[in-house]
C-alpha cells in the first residue's frame with residue numbers, strides 16, 4: 001500500500017521539517033532556545049487559574065461541559081468587543097467571533113474567501129502557520145519584501161495590477177518574524193489598494209498589545225469603512241498559547257461563512273477555556289498583566305540587543321523592535337543561515353532559520369529569527385555570545 005501517494009496534494013506540499021527540528025530542540029533542557037514564539041512561562045497566571053478552573057468546575061461545570069455556540073461564549077464575545085472598542089475597531093457592520101487561536105481564524109478566513117489558484121499577497125518573511133494554511137487551500141502566494149516600516153506597498157500594487165489577488169495578509173504590528181511595525185502611511189495605502197483592486201486584508205495582530213517602546217499605530221481595521229479588513233487577535237501571546245483562545249472581527253457577511261466553516265471544523269472553541277479567559281479578565285487586572293509582560297519583554301529585548309552589539313560581527317544587520325517577542329537578523333548577501341543553524345544547534349543554541357518564513361522554502365536565505373521572551377537574561381547573554389563566536393568563524 002502506497003500511503004504517501006494516496007495523500008491529498010494540497011497537504012503533501014506542506015513542509016514542516018525545519019519546525020519539527022526546532023521543537024525537538026526546545027524539548028532539550030540544555031539548549032538555549034531563541035526559536036520559540038511564546039510568552040514567558042513565568043508570566044502564565046497559573047495560581048489565579050487554579051482557583052478559577054476549580055470554581056468553573058464547581059459552579060458552572062454542567063454548562064462548561066456541553067456543546068457551546070459556534071460564535072463563542074457570549075460573555076467573552078462581549079469582553080473582547082469592549083476591548084476592541086477601546087482601539088476603535090468594530091464598526092457597525094462587524095461581528096466578533098471567538099476562535100481556537102488566531103491560527104484558526106486565519107485558516108477559516110482563507111477557507112471562506114479563497115478559491116483554488118487565487119492569489120494572496122504576503123509579507124516576506126511571514127508567519128509559517130498562515131503560509132501553510134494558505135498553501136493548503138491551493139492559494140498562489142506572492143511574497144513582498146519588508147522594509148523597516150513594513151511591506152513595500154509599491155510592489156504590492158505592481159502585483160495587484162497583474163494578478164488575481166483575493167487577500168493581502170499582513171501582520172502590521174511587531175511582525176512575526178521581523179519584529180517590524182508598519183507605518184501609518186503604509187497601513188492607509190494597503191487599505192486604499194484593497195479598495196482599488198477589490199480584495200480583502202487579513203490583519204493579524206496577536207502581538208499588538210505587547211508594546212514596550214514608541215507610540216501606538218492605529219490598526220488598519222480602525223480605518224476600514226467598507227468591511228475590507230478581517231481583523232484577527234489572540235490571547236496566546238498575552239496569556240498562554242496552550243489555552244487556544246483567539247478571535248476574529250469582520251463584516252458580518254463574511255462572518256456568516258466563517259461561522260459555518262467553523263461549525264464543520266471544531267463546532268466551537270473549548271468552552272472551559274473561554275470561561276477561564278472571561279473569568280480571568282473579569283476578576284483580575286488583565287491590563288496590569290499585559291503591562292508586566294511589556295516591561296519584561298522590553299528588558300529582555302534590550303539585553304539581547306546589547307549582546308548582539310557586543311558579540312555579533314558588524315556585518316550582521318538586525319531589527320530593533322518596539323514590542324512583541326522577536327527580532328530578525330540579516331547576514332551578508334549570499335550566506336545561507338540554514339547550515340549556520342545546524343552548527344548552532346550542535347553548540348546548543350537554537351533559532352529559526354529565515355527560509356522557513358519564506359514563500360519559497362527551498363531557496364537559501366541569509367536571515368534568521370531570534371525570540372527574546374523566553375530565555376533568562378543570563379541565557380540571552382550566553383546564547384548570543386555562542387552565536388556571535390559561530391558567526392565570526394563562519395563569516396570570516
Ligand SMILES: Cc1ncc(COP(=O)(O)O)c(C=O)c1O
Pocket residue numbers: 037100101102103104127129171176204206233234235236241245246
Ligand atoms: C503572526 C501570528 N499569527 C497567528 C499566530 C497563531 O496564534 P494562536 O496561538 O493564537 O493560534 C501566531 C503564533 O505564533 C503568530 O505569530
